Amino acid sequence: MSGTVWEGVALGRLRAAPDPDSPARAIALPLAWGEEEAAALAALAPGSGPILLPRLVEGWIGTLRERGRKLGILGDAAEADRFAEAxxxxxxxxxxxxxxxIxxxxxxxxxxxxxxLPAFLDQEGGFDSADYAAAVAIGVRALDIWTGAKAPRxxxxxxxxxxxxxxxxxAYDSAGGRAAGAAIAALTRGAAEAESGRIAERLGAREPVALLAPSPPAATLVPGLAAAARAALDAAAGCAGLRHQGLVALATPDAVERLLGAESGGLAPASGPSRLMLDRDGWxxxxxxxxxxxxGPAAERLLAPVPHAAWLAMAQAVAPFLHAAPPLPLAEAAPARPPAPAPAPALAPRPSGAVWRASVGGHRVVLRTTEDAAGQPVELAIALTKEGAAYRSLMEAMMQAVSIGLAAGVPLxxxxxxxxxxxxxxxxxxxxDPAIRQATSVLDWAFRKLAREYLGRLDLPDPDEADCAPDAIGRAAEQAPLLPLDLPEAPAPRVRRRQLKLVG
Known part of the structure; x- marks a missing residue:
């Protein structure tokens, strides 16, 4: 790797897994990258052993370089070296x-x-159209080489x-945002078709240049973007022929988007200005x-969730410059006929909330609430950091059900x-949690915590250690009888086990 960009890259080592249920792998990656990138590499790399990023990357780059030379897409060694370095x-x-x-x-x-796309923002707050067009050309060339120069699309x-x-x-849901999105798509298509035309000059054209093509926006609020899009489309129109029927297609994101730091796939809107993730201490x-x-300060306004119609409007603006329809979210359900009963009342405004962190039985737990204007909880969320994916999903679904009940008027x-x-x-x-020292489960801690904080209840004492043991079956008074018989006095669990006899 001497003489390449790898020579000046300092590497560090982390352990990461593609998901919580998979074993962790040792991963060597640039020091500036973090655990999220390491997890993405764990998902991308084949096998289950250690991962050295330069070696992994040079594997597919070397394949592309060799195939490109054989196919004639890369003319000589110098051009192949420039392609690999790019x-x-x-x-x-x-x-x-x-x-x-790949x-x-x-x-x-x-x-x-x-x-x-955000990686092409320049230091002045604009968009680096020239570098983006060059990157599009590199991507087209890589895909054509990988497919053996045979794929029409x-x-x-x-x-x-x-x-x-x-x-x-x-703003995503604005005329200026849609114009910029359309110009980005137009620039992508023009640069991709121009590269397809250059490949056709070497390998022969298979497709004619489109005589009628959609026009990009005449102007955008991003300096130089509309002109760059127009120039790219004009360059594509000047080709003698193209090598491909289609080039630009958005797809459902995978681990590569995560590796690159992209926070939304394709033209999807942002889900909000914040996200839940582990901090340095594992919380x-x-x-x-x-x-x-x-x-910056405009994040709340620019990244607020948008309605389904805003996504459709963006898709309509961008789609003319794509060679395949973009993936869209599921359509909103039509109203029932005859009209269904009135829906549950919408959640009240949530100006505030609370977050509590604790460790239950050695497992870290985070309980979050959002409150209405009266300071009462209207939504609950719980996060666990050590449990399996199925257990975490079950707990999250349970809290979502409780939130729906609170919104419908069920008392806490x-x-x-x-x-x-x-x-x-x-x-x-x-x-x-200084107020709660023992808990029989995560839910026990969470709901006794909510009872103290929101209901002022101090009548829920801590269970003893025997009640928290893995083999505890509870006090007799807490178990519903199967028959209408008087229950004996509640013996300790250990005494109860001594009274059991095995017969056969």
């Missing part, structure tokens, strides 16, 4: 990379190449349009997104009575 630079700058199939060496399926796309617009100070915390950090006290002292692991000592 691919390395795109990845290290987190501007673009091939899809998961990382894994897969030959089946349609390969893809992704460009991370390629899949080059971009990611995180919402993050780019926020960085440019444009789940609500942190600003990369787009929010770029947008009803849930407290139902879930306080429920028994399942993890259970035991509670650290980080």
């Amino acid at each position: 691919l390395r630079a795109l990845l290290l700058d987190r501007r673009g990379a091939p899809g998961a199939g 990382w894994r060496g897969e030959t089946r399926g349609q390969p893809r190449f992704v460009l991370n 390629l899949a080059l796309g971009f990611a995180d349009l919402a993050g780019l617009l926020a960085g440019l100070g444009l 789940v915390a609500e942190l600003p997104t990369r787009a929010a950090l770029r947008a 006290a009803t849930y407290v009575d139902a879930y306080a002292y429920t028994r399942f692991g993890p259970a035991g000592a509670v650290d980080g």
Whole structure:
């Protein structure tokens, strides 16, 4: 790797897994990258052993370089070296990379190449159209080489349009945002078709140049973007012929978008200015997104969730410059006929809330509430950092159900009575909460905490250690009798086990 960009890259080592249920792998990657990028590499790299990023990347770059020379797409060794170095630079700058199939060496399926739009923001707050057009050309060439110069259609796309617009100070649901999105798509198509024309000059044209093409926006609020899009389309129109029927296609994101730092796929809107993720201490915390950090004080306005109609409007503006329809969210359900009963009341405004962190039986838990104007909880969320994906999903779904009930008017006290002292692991000592020292489960701690904070209830004492043991079956008074018989006095669990006899 001497003489390449790798020579000046300092590497560090992390352990990461593609998901919480998979074993962690040792990963060597640039020091500036973090755990999120390491997890993405764990998902992209084949096998289950250690990962050295330069070696992994040079594997598919070397394949592209060799195939390109044999196919004649890369003319000589010098051109092949420049192509390889351009691919390395795109990845290290987190501007673009091939899809998961190329990382894994897969030959089946349609390969893809992704460009991370916010990475092309320049220091003056504009968009680097020249570098972006060059990156598009590199991506087209890489895809054509990987497919053996035989595929009539390629899949080059971009990611995180919402993050780019926020960085440019444009609202997603605005005429200026849609014009910028259309110009980006037009620039992508023009640069891709121009590269297809250059490949056709070497290998022969297979497709004619389109005589009628959509016109890009005449002007945008981004300096130079409309002119760059127009120039790229004009360059494509001047080709003698094209090599491909289609080139620009957006796809459902995979681990590559995560590796590049893209926070939304394709032209999808942002989900908000913050996200839940692990902080340096391993706790789940609500942190600003990369787009929010770029947008600064305007983040709340620029990254607020938008209605379904805004997504459709953006798709209509961008779609004429794509060679395949963009993936869209599921359509909103039509109203029932005859009209259904009135829906549950909408959640009240949530100006505030609370966050509590604790450790139950050695497992870290974060409980979050959002409150209405009266200071009462209207939504609950819980996060666990050590449990499996199925367990975490079940807990999240349960809290979502409770939130729906609160919005429909179910008293919080009803849930407290139902879930306080429920028994399942993890259970035991509670650290980080001076008011609650023992809990029989995560739900026990959470709902007794809510009872103290919002209902002022001090009548829910801590269980003893025996109640928190894995084999505890509860006091007799807490168990519903199967027959209408008087219950004996409640013996300790250990005494009860001594009274059992095995017969057979």
